[in-house]
Amino acid sequence: MTGPVIIFFVLAALAVLGAVSLILQRHPIHSALSLIVVMVALAGLYLLMGAEFVAAVQIIVYGGAIMVLFVFVIMLLNAGEEERTNFSKLATYAGIPLAVATAGLIAAAIVRSSGGLSTAGPNGALTSTKTLSMLLFLDFVYPFELTSFLILVAILGAIVLAQREN
Amino acid sequence: MSILENLWIILLLPLLGSAVNGLFGSKWPNKAVNWVALGSTGLSFVCALEAVREFVAGGEQAFRKEFVGWMSAGSDFRIGLDLQFDQLTVVMVLVVTGVGFLIHIYSTGYMAHEGGYYRFFSYLNLFMFFMLTLVLAANYVVLFVGWEGVGLCSYLLIGFYFLRKSATDAGNKAFIVNRIGDFGFLLGMFLLFRTFHTLDFNGIFRQVSLLPRDTLGQFGTLTVASLLLFMGATGKSAQIPLYVWLPDAMEGPTPVSALIHAATMVTAGVYVVARSHVLYTHAPSAMYVVAVIGCATAFFAATIGLVQSDIKKVLAYSTVSQLGYMFLACGVGAFGAGIFHLMTHAFFKALLFLSAGSVIHAMGGEQDMWHMGGLRSKITVTYWCMLFGTIAIAGFPPFAAFFSKDAILFSAYNSGSNGKILYAVGLLAAVLTSFYMFRLIWLTFYGEKRYDEHRVHVHESPQNMTIPLMILAFLSLTGGWIALPALFGGKDYFAEFLSPIFGMGEVAGSESMQSLEHTLSLVAVVAATAGLLVAWRMYAKGAGRPKMEGFYKVLYNKYYVDELYGALVVGPLVWLSRNVLWKVLDDGVIDGAVNGIASISSAVGDTVRHTQSGNTRSYAVWVLVGALVVFAIIFWPILHPALFGVVR
Amino acid sequence: MVPTNYYLLLSAILFGLGIVAFVFKRNIITIFMAIELMLNAVNLAFVAFSQALGKADGEVFVLFVIVVAAAEAAVGLGIIIVTARNRKSLNVERVDLLKL
Numbered sequence: 078m079t080g081p082v083i084i085f086f087v088l089a090a091l092a093v094l095g096a097v098s099l100i101l102q103r104h105p106i107h108s109a110l111s112l113i114v115v116m117v118a119l120a121g122l123y124l125l126m127g128a129e130f131v132a133a134v135q136i137i138v139y140g141g142a143i144m145v146l147f148v149f150v151i152m153l154l155n156a157g158e159e160e161r162t163n164f165s166k167l168a169t170y171a172g173i174p175l176a177v178a179t180a181g182l183i184a185a186a187i188v189r190s191s192g193g194l195s196t197a198g199p200n201g202a203l204t205s206t207k208t209l210s211m212l213l214f215l216d217f218v219y220p221f222e223l224t225s226f227l228i229l230v231a232i233l234g235a236i237v238l239a240q241r242e243n
Numbered sequence: 244m245s246i247l248e249n250l251w252i253i254l255l256l257p258l259l260g261s262a263v264n265g266l267f268g269s270k271w272p273n274k275a276v277n278w279v280a281l282g283s284t285g286l287s288f289v290c291a292l293e294a295v296r297e298f299v300a301g302g303e304q305a306f307r308k309e310f311v312g313w314m315s316a317g318s319d320f321r322i323g324l325d326l327q328f329d330q331l332t333v334v335m336v337l338v339v340t341g342v343g344f345l346i347h348i349y350s351t352g353y354m355a356h357e358g359g360y361y362r363f364f365s366y367l368n369l370f371m372f373f374m375l376t377l378v379l380a381a382n383y384v385v386l387f388v389g390w391e392g393v394g395l396c397s398y399l400l401i402g403f404y405f406l407r408k409s410a411t412d413a414g415n416k417a418f419i420v421n422r423i424g425d426f427g428f429l430l431g432m433f434l435l436f437r438t439f440h441t442l443d444f445n446g447i448f449r450q451v452s453l454l455p456r457d458t459l460g461q462f463g464t465l466t467v468a469s470l471l472l473f474m475g476a477t478g479k480s481a482q483i484p485l486y487v488w489l490p491d492a493m494e495g496p497t498p499v500s501a502l503i504h505a506a507t508m509v510t511a512g513v514y515v516v517a518r519s520h521v522l523y524t525h526a527p528s529a530m531y532v533v534a535v536i537g538c539a540t541a542f543f544a545a546t547i548g549l550v551q552s553d554i555k556k557v558l559a560y561s562t563v564s565q566l567g568y569m570f571l572a573c574g575v576g577a578f579g580a581g582i583f584h585l586m587t588h589a590f591f592k593a594l595l596f597l598s599a600g601s602v603i604h605a606m607g608g609e610q611d612m613w614h615m616g617g618l619r620s621k622i623t624v625t626y627w628c629m630l631f632g633t634i635a636i637a638g639f640p641p642f643a644a645f646f647s648k649d650a651i652l653f654s655a656y657n658s659g660s661n662g663k664i665l666y667a668v669g670l671l672a673a674v675l676t677s678f679y680m681f682r683l684i685w686l687t688f689y690g691e692k693r694y695d696e697h698r699v700h701v702h703e704s705p706q707n708m709t710i711p712l713m714i715l716a717f718l719s720l721t722g723g724w725i726a727l728p729a730l731f732g733g734k735d736y737f738a739e740f741l742s743p744i745f746g747m748g749e750v751a752g753s754e755s756m757q758s759l760e761h762t763l764s765l766v767a768v769v770a771a772t773a774g775l776l777v778a779w780r781m782y783a784k785g786a787g788r789p790k791m792e793g794f795y796k797v798l799y800n801k802y803y804v805d806e807l808y809g810a811l812v813v814g815p816l817v818w819l820s821r822n823v824l825w826k827v828l829d830d831g832v833i834d835g836a837v838n839g840i841a842s843i844s845s846a847v848g849d850t851v852r853h854t855q856s857g858n859t860r861s862y863a864v865w866v867l868v869g870a871l872v873v874f875a876i877i878f879w880p881i882l883h884p885a886l887f888g889v890v891r
Numbered sequence: 892m893v894p895t896n897y898y899l900l901l902s903a904i905l906f907g908l909g910i911v912a913f914v915f916k917r918n919i920i921t922i923f924m925a926i927e928l929m930l931n932a933v934n935l936a937f938v939a940f941s942q943a944l945g946k947a948d949g950e951v952f953v954l955f956v957i958v959v960a961a962a963e964a965a966v967g968l969g970i971i972i973v974t975a976r977n978r979k980s981l982n983v984e985r986v987d988l989l990k991l
Contacts, residue, residue, distance in 0.1 A: 081892045089901045096908040096928060105920045105981075112924050115905075119931055122901075125893070126942045131950050135934075138957050143927065143964045150968045151920055154975050159918050164984045165860040172864060172914040179871050180907025186878040187899045208947045209954075217951055224958045231962035238969030857990025859983045863914055863922075 092118035105156045250326040256287040261368035268361025280364035288340040305329035319440040325381035335378040342506045345711040350498040352708035370396035383442040393508045394421045401495040413491035420488040424478015431471030448521040459527045469529035480512030482540045493555040497600030505592035513569045520578045534574025541567030545675035550798045577654035578745045579738045584647035591635040594715035598629035601704045612686040613788045619688040621701045631716040637677035637771040643723035649764045677774030685782035898939035905932035
């Protein structure tokens with residue numbers, strides 16, 4: 078059990094606990110905070126793998142912007158504890174089996190296709206920001222510009238949607 | 244323009260008349276309808292005469308013309324609208340158009356006060372078209388078109404008084420019974436095509452003449468085909484067992500009975516057998532069957548005709564009986580004699596029916612002979628014409644049927660081991676024929692009157708009815724004279740005319756044959772006289788209707804054959820149709836299937852409806868299901884060895 | 892060091908948990924958060940593959956995913972606000988006007 082593996086297990090346990098907490102909490106604000114825990118754990122895992130830029134972006138954008146937005150909306154709408162309604166019989170009975178099946182399918186596929194990648198684990202070599210930016214602005218410049226456009230559209234959409242009816 | 248090159252003109256003229264009368268005639272006065280109907284038929288007759296003239300002038304060469312190609316399928320099957328013209332066609336075409344024209348003239352008088360005048364002539368002309376198609380056809384398919392068409396017109400005309408249930412029932416009966424015969428005819432055609440790969444007359448007969456004869460008792464292809472064609476002939480020409488429609492067909496107007504059920508349509512069966520004589524001469528078993536059935540029918544129908552009280556029914560059974568003679572002739576190989584009798588029968592039977600129509604017209608619609616009597620002085624012209632017809636049918640010389648019947652009986656006598664029996668039965672039928680025909684004369688025209696003079700105003704028919712009668716009476720007298728010289732050692736012109744088709748086999752010229760023929764004709768005359776005398780004893784002084792009991796009752800009820808058919812055939816069929824085909828198949832299977840599809844759709848809809856619950860979480864689950872399916876498809880190559888436990 | 896499979900399995904587990912949350916929670920916002928959880932799981936898989944294969948393309952894609960998630964969150968929350976105003980409730984089972 079080398080060091081990185083232990084760190085991995087700790088962070089993995091944290092992420093899973095956060096996800097389980099998201100499911101089990103009744104008040105949405107608690108779920109939001111659990112999600113933040115998950116994201117931080119994932120950022121840690123990114124760092125462990127050597128993707129430093131992605132880890133930073135994860136914290137800043139996801140944790141710092143998106144989750145803050147979520148919390149603001151929860152407070153704006155004055156969300157209370159969840160109602161205990163259960164109108165959907167399908168979801169009650171078929172939900173867990175299907176979820177287990179999906180996750181199981183993916184896991185089985187992962188385990189089965191073990192050739193080629195098992196030994197070449199992440200080696201901790203850091204991926205430099207320079208490499209990323211070279212890719213981003215040279216090979217992927219077109220999608221990059223499109224995403225800026227996408228953000229613009231999202232801003233406009235959000236403003237229009239959230240206006241009060243005058 | 245040569246008529247022979249354009250034979251279709253003979254066909255089309257009546258069709259045109261029928262169409263014009265049918266489409267426009269309802270608003271026209273009777274005179275206009277007459278012009279169209281008589282004009283088209285008369286013109287057709289003239290064209291037929293012209294065609295005969297061209298034929299004879301051209302050296303009597305058999306003529307055949309192919310017109311439009313009609314159907315073709317596969318590599319062999321080609322049917323064209325082909326028409327042909329040979330000696331046999333000459334006889335048939337002249338009989339059909341000539342007698343048909345006379346009957347058209349008669350109908351203008353007989354039907355003058357009936358409703359639906361234009362419809363009658365439209366149907367009558369349509370009938371002429373189909374009959375001419377039948378007679379002029381050069382292959383079995385076109386003949387069958389005519390065959391079916393005359394059946395249709397027969398149905399239309401029998402049920403002409405369609406407001407009477409008995410008339411419409413009779414029309415149905417005629418059509419359906421004919422259909423049974425047609426089934427056999429179709430099977431025969433199929434067999435012929437399969438064997439010879441053509442349905443053309445010349446094509447088939449050429450191939451058949453190269454084949455060996457089937458032996459007596461062997462049921463080879465030719466025999467079976469001949470028997471099947473004959474089955475169609477029994478339907479159309481009212482032989483045992485499919486004759487039952489003809490007496491009922493008397494529900495139609497009398498000119499219809501004269502034209503269709505005496506002179507032309509019912510002779511179609513005889514024509515087919517005569518035309519296919521090459522087939523029959525190669526199939527002795529079939530010929531034997533034809534002869535036996537013809538002979539049996541001749542006798543059987545004559546017995547029923549002995550006791551009938553309706554004047555038209557007597558003539559109907561007489562027709563069935565005389566048709567039996569024609570088939571007897573064909574069955575013993577004397578095809579020429581059969582056609583000869585067909586021609587003379589057309590004359591005297593049309594005469595008899597039209598005269599009966601004249602009597603009925605005079606009696607204001609009465610048809611029961613027990614309500615007539617003593618009419619001789621009142622409707623003299625009709626009386627003399629009917630007398631001529633009766634003498635002809637009884638077979639007294641020098642009237643027409645003497646020669647034709649004599650030829651038939653002579654050929655039967657000479658035809659092999661059973662010929663004597665056939666001859667004897669035929670002779671007996673001749674005695675009976677003479678008896679019941681003269682019975683008709685005595686009952687109708689002699690004795691004291693058995694009707695109420697104040698109710699029935701007896702009057703002679705108008706000229707447009709009596710003139711055709713007189714023409715037909717003349718033909719009944721003279722029609723047989725073309726065979727007259729044969730009796731005195733000269734030439735039988737008729738047989739010689741037909742010899743390129745049939746061969747001269749029938750009448751041999753040797754001395755012993757001649758004296759035998761003389762003896763037999765003498766016997767025939769004696770037999771006819773015997774029938775006449777017995778009838779005279781019983782009926783000439785007036786008589787009463789006998790009591791309905793015993794054998795008289797059986798004969799009067801036609802041996803209960805209709806009831807027998809009803810119980811054996813019609814009853815089970817109706818039961819089957821009602822209980823199986825209707826209740827089980829139609830209601831259960833077909834309706835069930837259609838309704839079932841509807842209820843399945845409904846049920847499926849009812850079930851699938853639940854996916855549209857409006858519940859967002861259910862929709863989320865369906866999205867998940869879809870995603871699961873996609874994952875499964877993508878990961879299948881990796882997963883399936885694991886799933887089926889293949890150990891690598 | 893750490894085998895790639897461990898990261899991938901963790902990703903699968905997180906994805907499964909996200910599905911469970913998506914199906915079972917009734918608050919619209921919580922469901923939306925479950926979607927974000929699933930996206931994060933996918934991001935983890937991308938980065939793991941990127942490092943294992945030695946190419947940085949995976950991480951670039953992760954960046955794009957994050958951007959799209961941000962835009963989606965903005966618009967989605969806007970829609971949630973409007974829906975909550977209309978239906979006066981944040982329970983997704985109350986949004987059932989398409990019931991047959």
